[in-house]
Amino acid sequence: MKLxxxxxxxxxxxxxxxxxxxxxxxxxxxxxxxxxAEWNCTFxxxxxxxxxxxxxxxxxxxxxxxxxLSMPVESVSSRKENLYMELLPQLKAVxxxxxxIDAQHGxxxxxxxxxxTRESVTASLDSLKLLDRFDTMVCAGDYKKSKPxxxxxxxxxxxxxxxxxxxxVFEDTDMGIQAASAAGMASVKIPPPxxxxxx
Numbered sequence: 001m002k003l004x005x006x007x008x009x010x011x012x013x014x015x016x017x018x019x020x021x022x023x024x025x026x027x028x029x030x031x032x033x034x035x036x037a038e039w040n041c042t043f044x045x046x047x048x049x050x051x052x053x054x055x056x057x058x059x060x061x062x063x064x065x066x067x068x069l070s071m072p073v074e075s076v077s078s079r080k081e082n083l084y085m086e087l088l089p090q091l092k093a094v095x096x097x098x099x100x101i102d103a104q105h106g107x108x109x110x111x112x113x114x115x116x117t118r119e120s121v122t123a124s125l126d127s128l129k130l131l132d133r134f135d136t137m138v139c140a141g142d143y144k145k146s147k148p149x150x151x152x153x154x155x156x157x158x159x160x161x162x163x164x165x166x167x168x169v170f171e172d173t174d175m176g177i178q179a180a181s182a183a184g185m186a187s188v189k190i191p192p193p194x195x196x197x198x199x
Contacts, residue, residue, distance in 0.1 A: 001196055003096045006186040011166035013104060014156050014180075015097070015134075017114040019052055019172035020190045022124040023092045024084075031083035036063070038079070039071045049192065052173035053115045053147040055140040056080060081120055088127045097170055097190060101133055109135040111156040113169075115146055135160060147175040150183035157183070 019025040029048050036043050041063055051059055056077045064071055101110065110133055114121045118139040125131040136159045143151045157164045169180035172190040180187035190196075 001096055001191070003100065003188055003190070005100070005188055006168065008186070010108065010168040010186070012109045012111065012157065012160045012162040012168070013100070013170065014111045014113050014153055014167050014185070015101075015170045016053065016172060016176050016190075017112050017121045017124060018116055019094075019192070020170050020176075021094060021097050021101070021112070021130065022128060023094050023193060024124055025049065025052065025172075026193060027087040027090060028084055030087060031080050032059075034083050035076055035080040036071075039069060039076065041067055041069055041071060049173075053171075053175045053179075055115045055146055056117065057140075058146065081117060084120060085123055088123055091124060091127050093128045093130065094190060094196070096196065098130070100170070101130065105133050109160045109162065111135060111160055112137045112139075113152050113156045114139050115152075116140060118142075147173070148178035148182065150179050153179055153183040153185060157185075 015021050018028060029045060032043050057073050060071055060073045060076045112121055112134050116139060121137060121139050138152050138156045143155055145151045153169060154164060157167050164184045167185045169185050169187040170190060171177050171180060171187055177187050177189055
């Protein structure tokens with residue numbers, strides 16, 4: 001499967017991490033299920049994918065409301081992150097995205113813009129030997145409003161010193177695409193694992 005990029009030349013590429021550079025969503029889901037099982041909390045897979053790009057702590061709070069639970073947000077979040085770290089040896093990159101990273105690396109600046117923690121993003125990219133390709137990272141905690149708000153993408157553009165309209169965003173979630181549009185940026189949507197595999 002080839003990614004079709006919008007026409008035009010771009011001054012910077014902004015990449016989401018999970019599900020975009022790293023084919024990590026299936027591993028994140030395994031980590032979520034294990035962490036939540038300890039609290040007898042279920043997490044439907046469709047809901048998990050629908051919440052792609054939402055910070056971990058926000059997801060725990062949302063599940064608390066949905067199921068009438070009072071799981072401690074901090075400890076469930078860190079338990080989930082630790083379980084994900086244990087699964088990292090199984091992590092693979094999304095080849096269709098890495099192709100574009102390889103093609104443009106050194107020509108234009110790159111940023112990673114993620115709803116995950118900096119620790120999680122750094123560990124994923126390090127495990128894929130891609131960490132050194134990125135000029136800057138914007139992760140959970142660096143901005144106040146999560147996607148679909150454009151704040152994270154606008155922050156990344158300003159860190160790179162590139163105008164928003166010159167940036168191309170690579171994203172796998174609808175919320176991420178909405179955030180890119182709200183930031184005035186062109187975007188390309190990365191299909192979910194089950195669609196990429198079928199191509």
